[in-house]
Amino acid sequence: MLTFEQKQTIIESFPELTKKEVSLKRLNYHFMDSLYEKTIVVEKLHPNGNGFVFVGDLLRYEEEANDKGLVNIRDYDEQQLREIVEDAIQYLSEEEEDQGPIEEIWQNREGIQLKLAFEQRSWNVYHGENLEEAFGTHDAAKEYLLEEGFRKKK
Known part of the structure; x- marks a missing residue:
């Protein structure tokens, strides 16, 4: 070391x-x-x-x-x-390859919706316009949302 x-x-x-x-x-x-x-x-x-x-x-x-x-x-x-x-x-x-915005809507049983958006190499979770959490990978963001009782809306 x-x-x-x-x-x-x-x-x-x-x-x-x-x-x-x-x-x-x-x-x-x-x-x-x-x-x-x-x-x-x-x-x-x-x-x-x-x-x-x-x-x-x-x-x-x-x-x-x-x-x-x-x-x-x-x-x-x-x-x-x-x-x-x-x-x-x-x-x-390096510039990100412009693949357009990636957004997913997640919802819990109470009907509360959160938006998961890929922006500037981060996966950001929004409640309305407010940033709730930011993650380095999609898997980490997904794990967080699932643990909080949210499911991806179809």
Whole structure:
């Protein structure tokens, strides 16, 4: 496992990233040229070696990524860390293929409807015009809706 300092050196070798200190001596690294609202590439890099890299819905990382599209890099070696940071920067640099809006309506037994919409590489759940939740993958959003008692309207 790489030390905090080794990870920091590798991450800081990417000149397009900007370091920002956050609480508990953790660091975030932002990609300010992101084409999306999301700018954090490396999130909460901690002196204990723990940290996360945002990969959104990249298929290469679907087994490792959590429902927010983050991959834990605690046990990554140098090559793995370089590759995932490069992939994250590229992900935030590329235009989405315009496939038109994707929207689904979900309803619970009380008749309350929520809209699930794919926007700017996120799956967003709306109640009316209000954003309720955002997820990195369709599966994570679907799981949330099902757990909350909603079913996709036909």
